[in-house]
Amino acid sequence: MITFKNVTKAYPPNTHALGGVSFRIEAGEFVSITGQSGSGKSTVAKMIFAEERPTSGHILIGEWDISKISRVEIPALRRQIGVVFQDFKLLPKKTAFENVAFALEVAGVSSKRIREVVPRVLKIVGLGEKAHRYPRQLSGGEQQRVSIARALVHRPKIIVADEPTGNLDAITAREIMELFTRINDFGTTVVLVTHDRDIVNALHKRVITLRDGKVTSDAEKGKYLLA
């Protein structure tokens, strides 16, 4: 499903974010990518949804080769991938419902279908009663749930979460991780990028550890390793 083959990423003049990263993630897996700040884990996340391109090597996401993907193909790729960020990236002037519906509007889904699907997804993330609240009227955890609902709404095959609990307290973070586990149970591949040791250790899922842009460990039911 996701294959990185000897991927490097360099920024001029001489910064090497990734140096020869290779791994493969199968459909339906839950994989945590960990490492300290500057290890290259967010670069990996950005490459999965084609925000960044590799300097060399190959990245295959389903049938797309990210190293060769054209600008025109990127929207289609992104409709197959849900992305969740640390800062939620919600539109402040839209309600929870409108924020989630927005992802379907840009994909050309009919208004009727949007009215059917969005309340269902908001219910899954536990916000069925707060659909018409604006982001400022929601807690951090609730805002992240809206963001997850938006990532889920077009039924992506992959969810990429880049530090999704970074702005949340421990209890809320655990609730959000339970939500990702449930999403993974439904068969969606989840790629979690985090440096939160407690979260990684509590998951008992596969862990890929990066250090200085290189994979230092790739373990099934792994633990957060000290670099």
Next chain:
Amino acid sequence: MRSFFRIIKFALQSMMRNFWLSFVTTSVFLLTLLTINSVIVLNVLANASVKSVEGKVQVTVYFGSDVAPDTVNGVRSYLLGLSQVKEVTYQSAEEALSAFREYHRADPVILAALEETDGNPLGQALKIRAYNAADFPFILQALETPEYSPYIKDKNYSDYSSALNLLSGFSNKVRMGFLALAAFFGFIAILIVFNTIRVAIYVHRDEIGIMKLVGANDWFVRGPFLLESIFYALIATGLMAGITAAVLYTSDTAIREFFAGVDVNLVSYYQANALYLFGTQFAVLSLLGLGTTAFAMRRYLRV
């Protein structure tokens, strides 16, 4: 089609959210159209006035008092055969004398001199009108033939050309002034549209980022900005058409009275050409807006 309607929705939302910027942009578009329509009105009025003055230009050919009416009729037929000649009116010697008296009725010296002469000193005459005032030199030249010139005593070119030149020169200068003003407003419009779109891109930067994140294609992101500039052009042209109609209908009588004797009808001119005039103005304004928006997007919108 569904996406197209959503692009329209996003464009309208953007215009409403940046209401004052939209207001200023539309106002400058309107000012540009206002000056362009002033040029159009001026053009119609100037053309009608020039045509009216041109219609009064005529050449009178006087024949000797001993020339036979048949000869004069021969000259008349010859002149009517020329394609440049519109009309040739015959004037008998008696009519010429009476017209002369009438023309100089306020000048007792000339009238006294006329009384001194024996009989009617004036001969028959032909009054010639041309389709185009510029053709008179050709017509006068055509009379310089050995067949007719011996009978012709004098040729009087009732010369309105200086008035005509003055009128044309003045209207041309005013027209150029208005066109320069229109170009100035056009330039200001370009700057303002550029800034409006730049600000809109800035205001929408989060929305644009999220659009891209959830898989919106290029046109879904760019479309609203392009449509916005077309909407500004549409609103400005619509307002201009409304203002033109209101001004023309309320001032038509006053304009006609002011230009008494000149066949001028601005209402019917606009009625006959409204679609062409406002269609062209909308098209040009839209192209101007689209070009500027495309340039602003190229500079500030990273999709």
